[in-house]
Amino acid sequence: MKTLRVPEATVTRLSIYSRYLERLDRNGVTTVSSGEIAEGVGVSPAQVRKDLAYFGEFGTRGVGYNVKDLMRYTKKILGLDHNWPLILVGAGNLGYALCTYKGFNSRGFKIVGVFDNDLTKIGKRINELEVLPMEKMPDVIKEHGVKIGIVATPNRAAQEVATYMVKNGIQAVLNFAPLPLNLPEHIEVRNVDLSVKLEILTFNLGFKSAQNV
C-alpha cells in the first residue's frame, strides 16, 4: 500500500461515500459501480476511483465493488472500525443539539461527557448525561480515553476551553466557534462554521441577480 499524502478533499469524499454505501447496504444492494456511487453523491466516476485508489484496490474489473466490503474498508480507513468517545463543552442549544444528534451515534461517535461553567446548566441532564463542571473533565478524559473534544461554547470562551482540553490530553478538536483556535501544531483542529455556507449562498444569489441586469 502506497501511502502518499492523501488530499483532505479525498478524505471528505470518502466519508460521504462511506455513508452512501451504508445506505445502499441497508437497502439490500450488494454490488455498485464507481459510476453509481458518483451519481449518488454528486461527483465524477473517475474521482471515486481515484479516491479509492489512494488506499488500495477494492473493486473487480468488469463488475464493480462489493457494497458490504467497500463499506467496511471505507469505515476502517476513516478509523471507524471502533467507537470514539467524545467530550463536548458548552451545554447551550447547539451543544444540546449535538448531544442528541443521531448522525454521530450511527457512525460510532459517543459523547461521554458534557461540560459547562454556567452554574445554571451544571447538573442538568441531556439524555443520560449530566452536565458537569469543567473541573471534572480530566477524570472523564482519562476514564474513557477520550481523544476528541467538541467546542460548542460562545466565542469568548472557545480559546480558553480548547486550551484546557489540550492541557488535559485531548488530541483533536472540532470547533463550532467561528474564530480560529490557537493550539499546538500537533493538535488536529477542524472548524464547522455555520454561517460561512450561508454567506456562500448569499454571494452566489447576489452574483446571479447581477448577471440578470
Place this chain on the structure above:
Amino acid sequence: MKTLRVPEATVTRLSIYSRYLERLDRNGVTTVSSGEIAEGVGVSPAQVRKDLAYFGEFGTRGVGYNVKDLMRYTKKILGLDHNWPLILVGAGNLGYALCTYKGFNSRGFKIVGVFDNDLTKIGKRINELEVLPMEKMPDVIKEHGVKIGIVATPNRAAQEVATYMVKNGIQAVLNFAPLPLNLPEHIEVRNVDLSVKLEILTFNLGFKSAQNV
C-alpha cells in the same frame, strides 16, 4: 472590476476575513495589513491579497487596508449589505439551536418562519416564532420575500422538504441532512455535514498513530 469566476475557496475565506475585520473594528483597530489578516485567520498574506484582488483594489500601498472600509466592502461583496430572511424546516433540537444561533443574526440573517409536520411540535414557540405546519410556508415565503431555506429535518424527510421549498420559490438551500439533495440546476445548494469533519479527525488520528509504529 474584472469579474472572472471566483473560486469558492476564495468566497469562503472572504467570509472569514469579513468576520475577522468586524472583530478588529470592534476592538478599535483602524488599519490592517494583509500579513496581519493572514496571521489572524491562518492563511498566507499573498492569499489574502489575491482573494481581495478578485473584487477590486481596497488597500493603500505602503500602508495596508482601512479596517472599517474593508469590512464594509467584504460584507457588500458577500451580499450582506442588507438583511436576509430565512425559513427553516425541522423543529427538532438542531432546528432549535439554529433558530437561536447568535452568529446568524449578527451577520444579517433572520429566521422568519419555522416549519414542521410533527403535530406535537406545531404551535410550540422558539423565541418569538411559532412553529407552523408546512402548508403555511408559501405565505411566509411570499410575505417576507424569502430566498433561502434551511433543511434541518431527519434524513428521510429532507428531499421532500427541499423539493417543496423550491416549488414555493426558494432559490438557495442550506442542507444539514447528510445526503445529497436532488434539486434543479439553478438552485444553489450547500451542505453542512456535522460528522464529516469528525471523520477527518479520526482519519488523521489513525494516520498519526500508524506512523508511530
Place this chain on the structure above:
DNA sequence: GACTGTGAAGCCATTCACAGCT
C-alpha cells in the same frame, strides 16, 4: 461488454517575487 485502476494531461488554486505606490 463492462468496469476498474492508473499514467498523462489539463486545469485550477496557491505561492513567489517584484514592480508600483505612498
Place this chain on the structure above:
DNA sequence: AGCTGTGAATGGCTTCACAGTC
C-alpha cells in the same frame, strides 16, 4: 521603507483515456 497588486511559476487536484481484468 513598507505594503499592495499582479504576472509568472509552482504545486496539487481532477479529468481523460485507455490498458488490464473479469
